[in-house]
Amino acid sequence: MTWRRHLAWLGGLAWALGGAPSFLRAQAPDTLFAAGVRAYRSLEFDLAAWLLRRDLSKPPTAGAPIAARAEGLVYLGAADLFRGRRDSAAAVFRRLVMLDPRYRPSLLVFPPEVTNLYDGVRLQTKTVVVVLPRDTTIVPGPGAFGIWIIASSFQLVDVTLRYEDGAPFRPLYSGPIGDSLNVPWDGLDAAGGLPAINRVVLRVASRAPTGELAGIVQVPLDLRLSRPDTLPLPPPPADAQLLPERARSGAAKRAVTGGALLSGVVVLLPAVVGGTDTQSGPRVAVAATVGLAGLLGYVLHRPGRPLAANVRANQALRDAWKQRVATTTAENARRRRDVRVAVRANEPTAIQPRGP
């Protein structure tokens, strides 16, 4: 009777997969998983195991949630357990622990036989999952970059950063881990300098308490240093901006020639306007005073005389330029110190040791 029912199920399923329209075939994975869960709930564990194993045998699509695969595995493991295949169930649960060490079967859905077996497998399986920000920028320094490691069970871990060829770049942590551990990285290499390479590999090696290597998780990290652009130094004052610091000959010549010309005009004014018999004494006195003023002007504006006001103005201009240079230099020094490291985490890979 039971095998007839199984046969009917399989016939219906074959129709569903082979004869159904193409839009139904597109939903086949969901259908297999759902059919498997329904079979499990109907206590048809063989059918459930067959459907779920078929579902899980399909390569995971990119971006498929881990939770969906984890659900499939826990139902498959439970189905195998109830089929009397305990080893197979343990193997399925081991796959589940490797996939997601944080996963715990629902106590409301699965009976204690299942959860106990799962917990037993989890305690024996030493693996970790590494949680990193996908893309971040850090300022190198203590605690700049946090690496969150979640363990399936108590174990020993070696957390190291390595060159791509496997050579050690920077050891980060070596020791026990219970449930989870936050391992900080300051963004620097072993010598305390900025990383001179573009890629390192974060490697977390899990070991059993006995020291036996249980597995390795590696996450390639792309590194990129970013330094703010420095400012150009301000140019010194152009010659056109500076005032002459020595008197030129123009003002002195102007004083002498102007005084002489004006003196001549004063002296010759009566002749120009036609005045006759005017007293020359007062006129000559005025002309002489004007001429004297011109000579005095020549002395005051003699060529090469230091122009104190211009010297002060130029000095103020140069001081302001020096101040700007000092400010820019300090700002550039600050910017050179302000180095940031962009860290991009790639897809992790897990390596399992070959069994004996």
Add this chain to the structure above:
Amino acid sequence: MRLRLGRLALALAALGAGELRAQTLRPTLSASLVRARVRSEAPAVDQFSGSAFLGEGTLAMRRLQLTASYLQGTLNSDDAFGASRDLVEGTVLLGVRTLDWLTLEAGPHARAYTLAGGTQRWIFWELRARAATAFVGSAVRGYAALWRVVAADVNVPESFDHAQGGEAGMILRLARAPLEGRLGYRIDHAVLGGGTRLETVDGVVIGVGVVWH
């Protein structure tokens, strides 16, 4: 003739009228002592000399300026037995600064001598050209002016022939105060009756002025 002078003054005003908009007035006041000397040949020669007070004021607005002056003093005859005469002069000139250093002015120039027998009045309508520029830094400016009488009204027997005059000197401006000092020489020469009467007034001007910038 007066009508033509009036038109000339109006033309000068029109030249500067464009500058009137929203400009600030720059007044200048000065007081001077003039050591004046008057020589009159008609044909006998009479010479007078003495000190006179000269007050001048200028109101400038960009290129347009209005200048008024008043001079008063008593001149004594150089002849020991001659009588003294009071001299009063006044001018009102409207000018336009056509170049930075050149100003053209026009206006009346009145002069009166108070004599024992009455008052001798001279009214000149003058056209002036005045050049001024700094020649010792910006502190000392030299100036020279020439004027020509284009019309006159004189209450003397001789008919007016022609007259012209000039002034030259320097103005010292203080850098940190709105004060200026002035030293100049001026002369007027008038010819009447075809040369039968010559009138020459000259003098040295020493003054102090106040300038508002």
